[in-house]
Amino acid sequence: MxxxxxxxxxxxxxxxxxxxxxxxxxxxxxxxxxxxxxxxxxxxxxxxxxxxxxxxxxxxxxxxxxxxxxxxxxxxxxxxxxxxxxxxxxxxxxxxxxxxxxxxxxxxxGLGALQQAFEELKRKLQAEGLFDAGLKKPIPALPAHIGVVTSPTGAAIHDILTVLARRCPGIPVTLYPTTVQGQPATAEIVRAIALSQTHGVADVLIIGRGGGSLEDLWCFNEESVARAIAACPIPTVSAVGHETDVTIADFVADLRAPTPSAAAEKVSPDQREMLRQINDREFRLISAAKRAFQQLNTKLDHLSARLRDPRRELLEKAQRLDELEQRLGKAIEQRVERLQTRSTHLAQRLAMQSPRKQLANSREVLDRSDLQLNKAMQRILAQQQDKLEHTASALNVVSPLATLGRGYAIARDKQGNIVRNAKDVSVGDPMFTHVAEGMVTSEVTSVSADNSWPTPPDN
The missing domain is CATH 2.40.50.140 (Nucleic acid-binding proteins)
Structure with missing residues (x-):
């Protein structure tokens, strides 16, 4: 090449x-x-x-x-x-x-502009305090009526009604229909919220719709809707879109639910759980009543065992009276002895002082002391006598003789034993009955275990 x-x-x-x-x-x-x-x-x-x-x-x-x-x-x-x-x-x-x-x-x-508008409105309402937790109204645990602000043809109302029918079908539901997408939706949602207040039956209000794009959900980011929710006197639950969707309505509502179905669960009690709680509380109440009854029976048995015999109480009082009487006698003797000792001591001191004037003064002191001693002894003796009489009177009230004086009697058999039971004697036995004044001798003609008073025979 x-x-x-x-x-x-x-x-x-x-x-x-x-x-x-x-x-x-x-x-x-x-x-x-x-x-x-x-x-x-x-x-x-x-x-x-x-x-x-x-x-x-x-x-x-x-x-x-x-x-x-x-x-x-x-x-x-x-x-x-x-x-x-x-x-x-x-x-x-x-x-x-x-x-x-x-x-x-x-x-x-348009997402960037919408997101910017979202953040600006969020900052504005937050600065005004519309998101404060202190403004949130509590959701009733057992609502009497549930209101729903959503589209009548959307999936949200179907999901809400399905959940409510399963959990607590007895709660009435009122739908306040509105469109939930597009430009007219904003004004319609505000009117529906106002209508729920005018209607005055709902005590909790679900506001929301199903999922969608940011543009689809934008009516729930409008300022007029946010202020209508914040000013609503009815407790509100925001249920807009899916769990990942966040709107301004979520921040101003009293409670946010991730989905409409979740909102229905949050505002409705589970009737099966309520029935279980009722049955559980009924069982606990019956158990508590049984325990209280058993405790009262035990306490009654304990108090019955502690109840003392009146005769034993009477004997203890008599013993106590004897003890007080002995102590009183000893106290009087000791007091007299001390006064005599003091009198003797004064007489000895008087005898030891030779001056006549001092002797005369001492004699006057001795006379006054002797007079005071006699008065003191008389006063003490009078007090002790009054106390002794009072004690004797109290003893007399509880003595067997006083009991006999009130109409009671003591029956004895021929051996002198007190008869407490009708079975202790037989027909023909002699009976000696002590009354308040004297004794009655009789012969048993009949014996009966019955405590009732016998009918007197016809004359």
């Missing part, structure tokens, strides 16, 4: 692969990450799970790819014609030389 010197002087030509590779490197190094907004077109979802679509405006379009690992995080699948915002990396698909974006995140085009 002949070498052409003219051919060797031409610049080296790149292969298609080299050109695409360099173009890809240039794009990826120049555009690290971009946000692009446009209309979604040509959306496809092959079996691989990846998403392929184009993003266009009035003049141009660009291909986009969102791989399965990224699009699994997206809750709502976009559809043809949606206005969206995407975040991703600009690159080149080298195999076909296609300029494209590898998408990492996708959201509705």
């Amino acid at each position: 002949v070498n052409d010197p003219l051919q060797d002087s031409r610049p080296r030509a790149l292969t298609v692969s080299e050109l695409n590779h360099q173009a890809r490197h240039l794009l990826e190094s120049s555009f690290m990450q971009v946000w692009v907004e446009g209309e979604l077109s040509g959306f496809s979802r092959p079996s691989s799970g990846h998403w392929y679509f184009s993003l266009k405006d009035r003049k141009c379009q660009i291909r986009c790819a969102m791989f399965r690992g990224m699009n699994q995080r997206i809750r709502t699948i976009p559809k043809e014609g949606d206005k969206v915002r995407i975040r991703g990396k600009v690159t080149l698909y080298e195999t076909r030389g296609d300029f494209q974006i590898i998408v990492e995140h996708i959201e509705p085009a």
Whole structure:
């Protein structure tokens, strides 16, 4: 082969692969990450799970790819014609030389503005204190009537009624219908809340709807709806969307429920659980009553055992009286002895003093002391006599003779034993009956174990 010197002087030509590779490197190094907004077109979802679509405006379009690992995080699948915002990396698909974006995140085009409006209203109402826990009204444990503000055709009312029918079907429910999506929904929700107050039957109010996008739920982020919920005198439960959805209504309501079904469970008691509690309390009440009855019986038996025999009490009182009488006598004797000793001592001191004047003075002192001694002795003797008479009178009240004086009698048999039981004597036996004054001798004509008074015979 002949070498052409003219051919060797031409610049080296790149292969298609080299050109695409360099173009890809240039794009990826120049555009690290971009946000692009446009209309979604040509959306496809092959079996691989990846998403392929184009993003266009009035003049141009660009291909986009969102791989399965990224699009699994997206809750709502976009559809043809949606206005969206995407975040991703600009690159080149080298195999076909296609300029494209590898998408990492996708959201509705208006989401950023809505989120900003949400945060601004949240800060405003929070600063006014509408979220304060101290303003939250308690939800009644057993509501007499439940109100529901939602769409009459949505899944939320069906879920709420299904749960209420299962848990406590006896509670009446009133629906205050309203649209829950779109521009008219805001005013309709406010009117429905006002209607529930005018109606005046509900003592708890569920406000909400089923799940949806941020735009679908936006009426529950409106300021007028938030203020209507906060000013409602009826305890309110916010039940908007799914568990992950958060709206301004959740913050101002007295209670937030993650779903409409959960709201129905929170405001309704479980009748099966209530029946179980009633049965349990009935059992505990009966058990407590039985225990109390047993304790009272035990206490009664204990008190009965402690009850003392009156005769034994009488004997103890008599013994105590004898003891006091002896102590009184000893006290009088000791007092007299001390006074005599003192008198003797004074007489000795008087005898020991020789001057006549002192003797005369001492005699006067002795006379006065003797007079005081006599008076003191008379006073003490009088007091002790009164005490003795009082004690004797008290003893006489409890003495057997006083008992006989009140009409009772003591019956003795011929051996002199006290008869306590009718079985101790027989017909024909002599009977000696002691009464208050004297004794009656009689003969037993009949014996009966009956304590009732016998009917006197007819004359």
